[in-house]
Amino acid sequence: MPHDRHPVRLVGAGPGPADLLTIRALRAIEGAEALLYDALVAEEVLALAPAACVKIQTGKRAGRTSLKQETINRLMLRLARRGLKVVRLKGGDPSIFGRVGEEAAFLHAHGVDTEVVPGVTAACAAAAQFGFPLTHRGQARRVVFTTARLEAGAVQADWAAAADPEATLAVYMGRDTAPRIAQALIAAGRSPRTPVAILENVGGPAARAAFEGTLLGLAQAMLAPGEGPALVVVGDVLAAMTAAAEARPAIPSRAR
Structure with missing residues (x-):
């Protein structure tokens, strides 16, 4: 992996309130340069990201219009290849109905490392x-x-x-x-x-x-x-x- 490319962090935002974030998730959000977040992520959690952070709502929610998974995958890849610190923020825990396996497999196949940060489901x-x-x-x-x-x-x-x-x-x-x-x-x-x-x-x-x-x-x-x-x-x-x-x-x- 090139020295200037950061791993994409697949982060669990927990069930809503910011005080239920893990410390590791909080640090990842505070250091993000690009944030791709699901519809269920609370505004108070999004507010923890830096003002200059690029924020993209992916809209992942049952029964609602959202970006296609392939589009989300390619967005993460494109932003990571630009050298940005990319955080993929998911409600709850990313490993429970969060498609973390699909996203990690896609990024790994394209030479990008990932780090999974668990959350309260x-x-x-x-x-x-x-x-x-x-x-x-x-x-x-x-x-x-x-x-x-x-x-x-x-x-x-x-x-x-x-x-x-x-x-x-x-x-x-x-x-x-x-x-x-x-x-x-x-x-x-x-x-x-x-x-x-x-x-x-x-x-x-x-x-x-x-x-x-x-x-x-x-x-x-x-x-x-x-x-x-x-x-x-x-x-x-x-x-x-x-x-x-x-x-x-x-x-x-x-x-x-």
Whole structure:
């Protein structure tokens, strides 16, 4: 690699608030000369970049118009070849549904090194803020991170793994298909009485539970439009949310 070419940093911006950035992510942003950021990255995080930094919004967000992945790849390559300190800033953790593998492989194939900086992912932020554990002795021995997509009107995912009664399920970008997710889990053998919540804007002051109930209740629910990025969480660990909510009045009351 030429001595004047810096590695492209693939950085996790966390779930939103700047105080949930890692120190390494903060330093990368503060030193950036070119910043390619996703739509979910908070303004307070973007404000940490130098005034002279070139900022390019890539618009990566479920269901929204965004730059094609190939375009993002070539932008990073072009900026890196100009000798700039390039930061690719992603919401949450870049290794969880962040296409970090595709971007790193492209850059490596073109002779550019990369550095991955991890971030707090939405499921971890939700557990901390809403007061439930992701794993708990006797309730949850594993966690499944997944997304759900529609194909021919059916929600596609690994429901066999998610149907394990001792698994906590975190479905990213799953709000629009949440009732169908609940139906699929029940059909796969998960108890209809399993607790489930739809958590919006996790990590920040606007966080709220847009839905809290059971799989059966969610399967039959008519959900109102969302107010921000949402995470669907399923599992017995959610039983701790009620007590936690009573102790955390800053979190708005929950809709059922």
